[in-house]
Amino acid sequence: MPSIARGVLFGGLLLVSSACAAVGVTPPVPGKAVGGKVVLSGSLVVVRELERGMPQLTDEQGRRFLLTGAWSDELLRLHGHTVKVWGELGPRKLFQPTVVVTRYELLAVGGQAPQVGELRLEAEGRLQLRQQDRALVLEAPAALRQRLRARVGCKVWLVGELVGSVLRPSAFGWLRCQAPQTIDVNQAPGRGPAIKRKESHR
Amino acid sequence: MWTKRAVRGSSIGALMAALVAVGACSDTTDGADGGVRDRGVRDRGVASGDAGGLPSGLVTFHAAGATAELSFARSGAQYLVVPYSTASAQAEALAFTVEVSGARVDGGVRGTALGRGAGGLGSLGVVGLGLRERDPARWERWQGRLGVERWTRAAALQATRRFAASRPSGEILRLLAGSSCVLSSECGASEVCAQGSCSAQPTLKVGAFASTAQTITAQVKRKGSRGAILVETGVTVADAALDELLRLYDNVIHPRDVALFGDPALRDGQPTRASDRNGDGLVWIVITPKVAEKDDAVGFFVASDFVAVGEEPKSNEADILYLVAPSGGTGGTGVTALATIMAHELQHLLGFASKSYRAAVRGGQPALEALWLDEGQSHFAEDACGFGGENVTLLKQELFPAFGDTALLGGEDTLRLRATALLFVRFLFEQKGGVSYGAQGAISDGGGAAWLAALHTTSQQGRAAIEATYGNFKSAFERWLVAVGVSDRGVTASPLVTYRALIDDAATGNKIGTMIRGRRRDDTGKEVDLSGPLEDPLPLGSTSGTIANATGKYYLLSGLSGTARVKVTSSAPEFGYAVITLK
Numbered sequence: 001m002p003s004i005a006r007g008v009l010f011g012g013l014l015l016v017s018s019a020c021a022a023v024g025v026t027p028p029v030p031g032k033a034v035g036g037k038v039v040l041s042g043s044l045v046v047v048r049e050l051e052r053g054m055p056q057l058t059d060e061q062g063r064r065f066l067l068t069g070a071w072s073d074e075l076l077r078l079h080g081h082t083v084k085v086w087g088e089l090g091p092r093k094l095f096q097p098t099v100v101v102t103r104y105e106l107l108a109v110g111g112q113a114p115q116v117g118e119l120r121l122e123a124e125g126r127l128q129l130r131q132q133d134r135a136l137v138l139e140a141p142a143a144l145r146q147r148l149r150a151r152v153g154c155k156v157w158l159v160g161e162l163v164g165s166v167l168r169p170s171a172f173g174w175l176r177c178q179a180p181q182t183i184d185v186n187q188a189p190g191r192g193p194a195i196k197r198k199e200s201h202r
Numbered sequence: 203m204w205t206k207r208a209v210r211g212s213s214i215g216a217l218m219a220a221l222v223a224v225g226a227c228s229d230t231t232d233g234a235d236g237g238v239r240d241r242g243v244r245d246r247g248v249a250s251g252d253a254g255g256l257p258s259g260l261v262t263f264h265a266a267g268a269t270a271e272l273s274f275a276r277s278g279a280q281y282l283v284v285p286y287s288t289a290s291a292q293a294e295a296l297a298f299t300v301e302v303s304g305a306r307v308d309g310g311v312r313g314t315a316l317g318r319g320a321g322g323l324g325s326l327g328v329v330g331l332g333l334r335e336r337d338p339a340r341w342e343r344w345q346g347r348l349g350v351e352r353w354t355r356a357a358a359l360q361a362t363r364r365f366a367a368s369r370p371s372g373e374i375l376r377l378l379a380g381s382s383c384v385l386s387s388e389c390g391a392s393e394v395c396a397q398g399s400c401s402a403q404p405t406l407k408v409g410a411f412a413s414t415a416q417t418i419t420a421q422v423k424r425k426g427s428r429g430a431i432l433v434e435t436g437v438t439v440a441d442a443a444l445d446e447l448l449r450l451y452d453n454v455i456h457p458r459d460v461a462l463f464g465d466p467a468l469r470d471g472q473p474t475r476a477s478d479r480n481g482d483g484l485v486w487i488v489i490t491p492k493v494a495e496k497d498d499a500v501g502f503f504v505a506s507d508f509v510a511v512g513e514e515p516k517s518n519e520a521d522i523l524y525l526v527a528p529s530g531g532t533g534g535t536g537v538t539a540l541a542t543i544m545a546h547e548l549q550h551l552l553g554f555a556s557k558s559y560r561a562a563v564r565g566g567q568p569a570l571e572a573l574w575l576d577e578g579q580s581h582f583a584e585d586a587c588g589f590g591g592e593n594v595t596l597l598k599q600e601l602f603p604a605f606g607d608t609a610l611l612g613g614e615d616t617l618r619l620r621a622t623a624l625l626f627v628r629f630l631f632e633q634k635g636g637v638s639y640g641a642q643g644a645i646s647d648g649g650g651a652a653w654l655a656a657l658h659t660t661s662q663q664g665r666a667a668i669e670a671t672y673g674n675f676k677s678a679f680e681r682w683l684v685a686v687g688v689s690d691r692g693v694t695a696s697p698l699v700t701y702r703a704l705i706d707d708a709a710t711g712n713k714i715g716t717m718i719r720g721r722r723r724d725d726t727g728k729e730v731d732l733s734g735p736l737e738d739p740l741p742l743g744s745t746s747g748t749i750a751n752a753t754g755k756y757y758l759l760s761g762l763s764g765t766a767r768v769k770v771t772s773s774a775p776e777f778g779y780a781v782i783t784l785k
Contacts, residue, residue, distance in 0.1 A: 053613050077292060171774045
């Protein structure tokens with residue numbers, strides 16, 4: 001459950017990692033900051049800079065901020081998403097202000113509210129999304145279930161229909177994995193031998 | 203276009219019979235990218251369908267949840283059903299379900315409806331092998347190249363963070379300091395103008411990438427009208443290789459990249475171009491084995507060289523492409539491979555110079571291009587300069603086996619992302635009019651180059667840059683998916699939904715352009731059979747699948763009789779599907 005209400009509640013200045021930002025992974029060490037504290041909301045685009053690109057947030061006023069800090073690896077996987085970040089102004093880069101992000105929340109995926117948590121495989125092969133204060137049972141169609149199983153153990157986001165503690169996801173993406181993951185990009189029922197290929201998310 | 207349609211005239215009646223009766227088609231509104239409104243959906247008059255629009259009966263677009271009725275009254279009818287997403291939000295998987303009902307399996311026809319694997323796609327296991335499995339050496343080389351480019355991005359950002367927008371150009375500073383030269387053309391045949399003085403062996407800083415030295419000296423070995431080749435002192439490069447590298451750079455690569463992407467004046471009313479960081483009139487091509495000290499690289503552009511040395515001590519304040527010494531063969535460091543690198547990296551140099559450096563100097567809004575679009579342009583540059591052979595391999599072994607899993611709008615730098623971005627950039631470029639190549643290889647703009655140049659100067663990035671310089675993204679994306687689905691298979695010759703025929707390049711002897719299906723030579727000279735993205739056979743009943751955002755998955759539907767009702771459902775955002783009539 002993201003976001004605005006929680007942001008108001010915490011005043012936007014907390015250095016404590018939010019529940020959804022820290023699920024399933026060791027909280028990263030915040031990067032060095034040099035300026036004042038800020039809270040920003042807007043859309044992300046990964047620009048061609050820094051290793052593997054660099055996340056850049058454009059806020060509601062059209063201002064651009066390059067995002068740095070220890071959450072960068074996750075933010076790099078959120079190209080095109082709407083996020084809220086808490087952090088401190090860093091040194092300007094390319095004439096744009098930078099923000100050393102100390103906390104972030106994923107607000108919306110294509111206009112839908114996401115559920116963020118750690119993907120678990122429970123007994124009887126059931127998939128579960130574990131969040132800080134609850135666990136959601138995932139009921140996904142076969143093809144999506146296959147993709148999700150390849151990301152068990154990862155911090156992921158999902159959007160879909162939530163009924164009680166059952167989530168029927170229609171889309172997902174991963175944010176962070178404990179260990180390097182391999183996925184089968186060619187997987188499809190009946191397609192034959194799976195070709196495992198390591199994605200370049202180093 | 204018209205010739206092929208005349209050939210197909212005898213089939214018009216059959217095509218009309220096969221026209222899709224649409225249930226709740228999306229009424230796509232196009233933007234400034236061509237203004238096509240007639241999708242050939244409701245208008246069954248075939249002859250009028252091409253008037254400013256897509257060929258009648260070729261394709262219909264549907265919202266998720268809508269039903270399309272496909273006629274199999276004509277024996278051998280074939281369709282592509284293409285679930286697609288135009289969502290910007292990066293996603294690994296968007297779920298959908300395809301339901302096919304109402305029709306009967308045609309016992310006399312070998313088709314897809316019999317079940318998976320019945321469509322002549324028994325070799326999927328082989329097709330699905332990626333580059334890593336089929337050519338480990340090349341895979342490793344490419345991974346190294348990805349790694350190096352990640353580093354160059356980091357170097358660029360680090361070095362430019364404190365760049366002063368108001369700093370005078372190097373040219374002005376040197377004139378004020380009483381320099382002896384400005385242009386390298388003022389110096390001797392074996393000299394360049396380095397920091398205001400003619401020098402046959404300037405000292406260059408390599409600390410930004412080398413681990414064994416901070417500086418090197420490099421001798422001016424060749425000097426042309428657009429580039430100079432400098433070789434690290436003590437390193438031997440064959441004269442023939444130097445001659446060929448300079449010839450290719452001076453006569454092919456630099457003229458073409460500049461003709462395609464532009465190189466605007468740094469300041470209004472001054473002759474210095476944005477790319478000419480040191481104002482000497484030449485791009486320096488520095489050959490040093492130190493390049494390989496950075497992740498076994500072959501070549502790169504270090505954007506931090508554009509930054510003032512006072513703010514970036516390792517900057518050379520010069521426009522430089524770095525290369526390893528060419529080998530004698532045709533492998534990864536042969537002259538042709540290095541030419542490919544030069545074409546690729548020069549695009550990055552031109553883009554950074556125009557979009558970031560020039561904008562900063564002029565007090566504008568510097569913009570770093572979105573990763574996917576910047577790499578798409580650089581791979582396009584390789585091809586458009588006549589060195590696109592490696593891209594043939596990328597398409598076949600990386601992208602086509604996994605097209606539906608490859609987001610165009612993504613933030614992870616992978617070979618697949620680059621390959622799909624290349625296809626998209628090439629398609630839009632051709633839709634804008636492309637360019638023509640003269641008998642001597644010179645480029646004349648037909649509108650495509652103007653669009654590319656606009657991409658280099660707009661302050662917008664990625665999808666927004668497409669919207670700002672091309673037109674409605676969704677419409678362009680949909681048409682691109684159709685083009686990938688139908689090009690080179692004789693379905694239509696409409697230039698609105700097909701890639702242009704390959705161009706025989708007089709300058710390089712290679713082919714230029716994009717082939718989706720057919721036989722084309724790769725960079726090693728090997729003939730490669732391209733068969734487009736995988737097309738899974740679509741059976742009767744329900745099929746679940748996933749795609750990434752901003753891509754589509756091609757399903758082949760054939761072997762039925764009667765009328766099939768097709769419905770693709772998904773609650774993922776910006777989701778729809780296309781039905782393309784193949785036969």
